[in-house]
Structure formats: C-alpha cells, structure tokens
Amino acid sequence: MAQGSNFVDYVKICCRSGHGGAGSAHLHRDKHTAKGGPDGGDGGRGGHIILRGNSQLWTLLHLKYRKHIIAEPGGPGSSALQHGKNGKDEILEVPLGTIARNAETGEVLFDITEDGETKVLTPGGRGGLGNWHFKTPTQQTPRFAQPGEPGIEEWIVLELKVLADVGLVGFPNAGKSTLLSVVSAAKPEIADYPFTTLVPNLGIVSYRDNKSFVMADIPGIIEGASEGKGLGYRFLRHIERNSVLLFMVPADTHRSIAEEFNILLHELTAYNPELLDKPRLLAITKSDMLDEELQLEMEQDLPEQIPYIFISSVAQKGLQELKDLIWKAINS
Known part of the structure; x- marks a missing residue:
C-alpha cells in the first residue's frame, strides 16, 4: 500500500x-x-447525492479536492400527463469503513461497510404535482400546479475508519510493520525511527484451509496520544473498527512488559472506553534474542488473563501459533 500523502482519512465537502x-399547469x-x-x-425529482461502498478504495484522496458536489435539478412536467x-x-x-456526519451538528448520519452498498447522503x-391532481367536482380546470421542492445544501464530513479483523497496537518500533510484511503481502515502509508508519497499512494474512483475515498496522501510539499529542486522535480512530486488538511489546523494552502494556491500554481507554470490550492478545516481539531461562523469567511479569505469545518476525518464531491465536480470537 502506498505511503504518505495519498492516504486521506478526512474530507469536508459541500453537497x-x-x-x-x-x-405543469x-x-x-x-x-x-x-x-x-x-x-x-x-415535475421530476431532483438528483440525490449518494455514497457507494467500493472495496477497491482505501483512501478519500479522490474527494479531497472536490469541495462542491452538485446534483442535477429535476425537469418540469409537461402536457399529456408527461x-x-x-x-x-x-x-x-x-472506501469501506467511511462514516458520514453533518459538519455543523457532528451527528453521524450513517456508515458504509459493504462493497456496493449505497445510501442517500443528501436527497x-x-x-411538483401537475394540475390534474387538483381537479375537483367544483374546480374542473385548475390553472395552477406545484413548484418543485428545493434541493438541500449542506456541509458533510466524511471520515474513514479502517476496517480490519485485527489491529496492531504498540509504540513506534514495536515491530508492527515488520510483522505485517512477513505474514502478509503488504509492503509497509520499515525504518528504525518513531512514526515510520504514518498511515494505516492493511495486509491480508493467509491462514489454514484457504482462510484469511485482514490485519491493520495502526501508527504507533505515544503516551498522551489520547490528549492529541503527537499524531494522536487521527490514528486512534482507526482502532475502533478492529475486532481484535493485538498489543505488541518488544522483548528489549526498557520498561517491564506489563508496564508498557498498561500504558498502551490506558491510551486506548482514555480515547474510547468501549475499546476495552474488544478481545486482546499480547505478542512479545524481537524474542529471538531470548534464551529459555530469560523467557520463563519474563513470563512471571506478564499482564494477567491475556493470551500471550513470544514471537520474532525476522526469525519466523511463533508466527503460525500467533495466527492460530488470532483466528481463535476473531471467531470466538
């Protein structure tokens, strides 16, 4: 998936x-x-403005420069009841996962989640009714008809929340992009500095028996993201649409695994407490450097009641077991 400025997840348009x-009279x-x-x-109906879901799209870029969307007026009625x-x-x-909201009130109008799904945005x-509707026994030849109803002009915000089965949650450099590149055909940019991933990357992960699921690498959270620090809110909203959250903490973290997990969890909770209802998994990444003794020692300090797994994307360690864990969580 292309990086950078091509990914647009928010547009405001005048409809x-x-x-x-x-x-006709x-x-x-x-x-x-x-x-x-x-x-x-x-008279004919005025043109609607309609949204249609398209699974081949992943960005709102094509609407970024179309500030005004104007539909055609309806034609007048004519003689012979035409x-x-x-x-x-x-x-x-x-793209699927697009939400439409009224720009002034903030009210969510609807969302589009299926390919080919259509919804009227601005009707x-x-x-107007022709004069034959107004004929009565006492008024045989009405010489008037209704004017057409005016169209609606309104500002609409379209917002994209990435739809995926599993969302990767972790600080920058937790190994999320590397995992995605190894288990799917996605080609995210990977480098060793914070915020390499500036847009959500989606990858389709093949599973046993020709099954598959969609994994999204959400840009790294930093402490305070829920208060709008860093790239904050813009990215947290993509996590709302994932059915399972895979927390990723590197084995070489300078904090304890549990401490880092709790900071990530706190950021998500502060942003939207409903995220706590989602199934959670924990992957300890970069664990090819651990020997058995060290791994057993770390296991004593892991967060309780969270299914966990030690993995290494580079050494291909634990990846099939991770897929099994994810598949079970998605389908439980």
Whole structure:
C-alpha cells in the first residue's frame, strides 16, 4: 500500500442536491377539444447525492479536492400527463469503513461497510404535482400546479475508519510493520525511527484451509496520544473498527512488559472506553534474542488473563501459533 500523502482519512465537502422540477399547469387542447381538462404532468425529482461502498478504495484522496458536489435539478412536467425527467444522481465512491456526519451538528448520519452498498447522503427535492391532481367536482380546470421542492445544501464530513479483523497496537518500533510484511503481502515502509508508519497499512494474512483475515498496522501510539499529542486522535480512530486488538511489546523494552502494556491500554481507554470490550492478545516481539531461562523469567511479569505469545518476525518464531491465536480470537 502506498505511503504518505495519498492516504486521506478526512474530507469536508459541500453537497447540493437537485431542485425538484415544477409541475405543469397545462390544459388539454387539440383540434377536437377546445376546452379540455387539466393534463399537466408532475415535475421530476431532483438528483440525490449518494455514497457507494467500493472495496477497491482505501483512501478519500479522490474527494479531497472536490469541495462542491452538485446534483442535477429535476425537469418540469409537461402536457399529456408527461412526467418531468429526474435529475441525475451524483454517486460518490468511498472506501469501506467511511462514516458520514453533518459538519455543523457532528451527528453521524450513517456508515458504509459493504462493497456496493449505497445510501442517500443528501436527497434531491421532490417534483411538483401537475394540475390534474387538483381537479375537483367544483374546480374542473385548475390553472395552477406545484413548484418543485428545493434541493438541500449542506456541509458533510466524511471520515474513514479502517476496517480490519485485527489491529496492531504498540509504540513506534514495536515491530508492527515488520510483522505485517512477513505474514502478509503488504509492503509497509520499515525504518528504525518513531512514526515510520504514518498511515494505516492493511495486509491480508493467509491462514489454514484457504482462510484469511485482514490485519491493520495502526501508527504507533505515544503516551498522551489520547490528549492529541503527537499524531494522536487521527490514528486512534482507526482502532475502533478492529475486532481484535493485538498489543505488541518488544522483548528489549526498557520498561517491564506489563508496564508498557498498561500504558498502551490506558491510551486506548482514555480515547474510547468501549475499546476495552474488544478481545486482546499480547505478542512479545524481537524474542529471538531470548534464551529459555530469560523467557520463563519474563513470563512471571506478564499482564494477567491475556493470551500471550513470544514471537520474532525476522526469525519466523511463533508466527503460525500467533495466527492460530488470532483466528481463535476473531471467531470466538
């Protein structure tokens, strides 16, 4: 997956749906009929602005520079009860995991989670009724019709939360990108400095019997991320959509494993307490440097009641067992 500025997970757009077409007030006339009744057709509906899920997209980049989305107005009704043409809908393709919210109130309107799923974001105005609707026994020839309903103009925020089965949670340099590159076909940038991963990387991990699951490398958390320090909130929101959280702590951490795990957990809890409801796993990374004695010693100090595993992506240690652990957690 490409890195850097191509990943856009937040856009604000102005949506203007189409006005409805006016109904017709036409009265029927032909060479045989000098004074016919009303035959004005209804106006067409104004164009909607619609979101459609597309599993091939992973960014909102294509909408970043489209500040104004304008749908067509509906056509007017005409004689012989002819209905006006409906305005053309504007369909915006978005990645799965996109949330639409009203920019002014912050209210979440809906989210798109399935490929091909369509939802109306800003509805077009209804077409006006033609004069034949208003014919009554006492008013045989109404000479009026309804105007079309105006469209809606509103500012909408689209926000992307990456959809994945397992989210990798850890400080920078915990080995998340390396793990992803080894167990999947993803090619994340890997280097030994904080915040190498500036965008979530997704990888499909093959499992036994042709099964697979999606793993997301979420950019490293630093203490205080939940208060907006560092790259903070922008990345924490991607964790909300993962069904299992895999905490990754390197064996060579200068703190204890339990201490580092608790700091990570605190950051997530401060951001959104609901994240505590997700299944948690712990991987102690870079453990190829540990001998058996040292590993047993470290096991005494691990957080309680969390399934754990010692792994090394480079030495391919414990990776199949890790996949088994993840698969069990996803499907439990």
